Amino acid sequence: LNGIERKVIFLDELPWMDTAGSNFISALEHFWNGWASARRDIVLIVCGSATSWMMDKLINNHGGLYGRLTHRLFLQPFSLGESEAFLKTKGMMLSRYELAELYMILGGIPYYLNLLDERLSLAQNIDRLLFNPNGQLYNEFTILYRSLFKDSEAYVKVVECLNERGYGMMRSEIADAAGMKSGKSLTTILDNLESCGFIRKYVNYGCSTRKSLYQLVDFFTLFYFRFLRDSSFRNLLYWSKLQRYAPFYAWAGVSFEILAMNHIDQVKQRLGISGVSTQLYSWRSKSDAGAAERAAQIDMVIERGDNTINLCEMKFSESEFAINKDYEKILRNKIVRFMEETKTRKLIQLTFISSYGLQRNMYSGIAQNEVVLNDLF
Structure with a gap:
């Protein structure tokens, strides 16, 4: 040569x-x-x-290959828009509401998306792949973790613990809950899970990095724990029958919040701040049990370089979302608690992210900005 x-x-x-x-x-x-x-x-x-x-x-090789890498490329899952384009090449036409539901189940993993049968509805595809004992993804959770991670049982134990607390856990809390030492082994597990996008490491607004939290954000893993781990759920038509029932909405609400965070660039574009430097946080009130009625939680806080903070409220629904009197009170409480506890002097804007936008009524004006599902594509 x-x-x-x-x-x-x-x-x-x-x-x-x-x-x-x-x-x-x-x-x-x-x-x-x-x-x-x-x-x-x-x-x-x-x-x-x-x-x-x-x-x-x-x-992390410390032998003969130490320092030899010139570039590292992590292959990201498809975005919502890329998933839509990919499925169109297969002749599968889904509404954007259905695409969001699909994404919250399988993520934007091309291998999973390629298994969909364009002749079937979305619900039929999910039943066929995940709930049918002969489905191609019926045992995917076990296969996935065993193929990705050495000593996969330890990794599964960690994500099981994180699944029990949706907003996340500190490292010491994970160690205690999983029965592990807070040493190198746990560091490796958390680093690898974060590198794969299974968990995210974040800090609550106003807290130091020493209080970093780890949150489970992998869509397939969350779906598995909610619907697939319990074998009693796994009948041939489970997903088709579950639609529009309480367990569906509870799962979809949490998953939609992660979906919005994963598409922060699209959110920023809709808000007209693509060129503004930003930091992404979550926030939880420090209220004690005696002040539970004033407690508050905001899952996505966008701190902007233009002296503005967007407090994002996220809702997944089949139609326009209506804010009523009681819910408006909850939203105002969140804003007040955030301003009191953080002592911020920055401009606060409530941003509502939802499937189809807000229904106009006497309470909808509390939201200064809106982002709808279409904006995430």
């Missing part, structure tokens, strides 16, 4: 080449350090879905 024209070597699913006794890593180190690195025409691209292997053996 001449040393002029560029040669690209692409190794897919690298972790599976490292079988027991193969000495694969040593061979890869020898190939790169002993020959390829001296040539300017060689580009080596490797990829793998086994996250713990890629992190331990390659990205």
